[in-house]
Amino acid sequence: MxxxxxxxxxxxxxxxxxxxxxxxxxxxxxxxxxxxxxxxxxxxxxxxxxxxxxxxxxxxxxxxxxxxxxxxxxxxxxxxxxxxxxxxxxxxxxxxxxxxxxxxxxxxxxxxxxxxxxxxxxxxxxxxxxxxxxxxQARLANILIQQEKMDEALALVATVPDAAYATQFEEAKGDALFRKGELSEARAAYIRAQEAAANLGLNTQQLQRKIDNLAASGDA
Known part of the structure; x- marks a missing residue:
């Protein structure tokens, strides 16, 4: 999570x-x-x-x-x-x-x-x-992912309501898509989350690891 x-x-x-x-x-x-x-x-x-x-x-x-x-x-x-x-x-x-x-x-x-x-x-x-x-909303999406309710999670974070929350929403979106096996879409969401985090001066290491893992799996 x-x-x-x-x-x-x-x-x-x-x-x-x-x-x-x-x-x-x-x-x-x-x-x-x-x-x-x-x-x-x-x-x-x-x-x-x-x-x-x-x-x-x-x-x-x-x-x-x-x-x-x-x-x-x-x-x-x-x-x-x-x-x-x-x-x-x-x-x-x-x-x-x-x-x-x-x-x-x-x-x-x-x-x-x-x-x-x-x-x-x-x-x-x-x-x-x-x-x-x-x-x-972002936290509930993460909880729903743990409960295997991916579509409900995606519905919660479908639209980013404020730029300050883009990192949380896009990362949760990426996690749900990854669990659904939609790897290209998941990687795109992680990249958006990473860009948002960088713009806010937040640590991006966790997101970079997720992006690298998808790249290593052949989903570049």
Whole structure:
């Protein structure tokens, strides 16, 4: 499976999205909420909620970033609890959706692909168009590949929604096509993924190995 190597990148994309869209979103919420209670009360509540969510999310990211050798069963249980709390307490907010992404990751790492797929489908159903939804789509495609559901995986990544996600979408597309035996198409997808990764300054070694393996098999 394509490695989950972009969590920090997704966090940065979320921060960028919030910087560009957060003020207008907050203004809309305030207008709707204004008829129910005063701005001061609303502002205090929203600030407290955001701070609590941010604290939980930071704790989770810090623990996930620890070396794998330090992540014993107790640490894994704590990470799962933090992710579940984010999902439960902050619902369909971005923080809650990130909690679901992490729960899907933990399930996939444990080989529980059904649970991982359920978490990712939930994110896709509730997230707006943007980084979180696109990440969930790419990851679900990888899960579906593990479940031998190649056509469903290909449908998820058929169209690249944003250049920043071309690497993930095209690599998943290549993996599904490879498993289907469509080697020429798989190699073309890997090459597109490699070019996208290079444009983003990402490591391309894994993709180069996949391309070389196909070339060595005679599919040049």
């Amino acid at each position: 394509t490695e989950y190597r972009t969590d920090e990148e997704q966090a940065e994309l979320l921060k960028k999205w919030w910087a560009e869209n957060g003020k207008s979103l907050l203004a809309t919420i305030v207008i709707v909420a204004g008829g129910w209670f005063g701005w001061n009360s609303y502002q205090a509540n929203e600030q407290a909620t955001a701070e609590n969510a941010s604290m939980l999310y930071s704790q989770l990211v810090d623990k996930v970033a620890q070396p794998v050798a330090q992540q014993d069963e107790a640490a894994k249980a704590e990470m799962e609890a933090l992710a579940m709390q984010l999902k439960k307490d902050f619902g369909n907010t971005s923080y809650g959706q990130f909690g679901a992404l992490f729960l899907a990751r933990f399930a996939a790492d444990a080989g529980d692909f059904d649970t991982a797929a359920a978490e990712l489908n939930g994110v896709i159903a509730t997230a707006e168009e943007g980084p979180i939804k696109y990440t969930a």
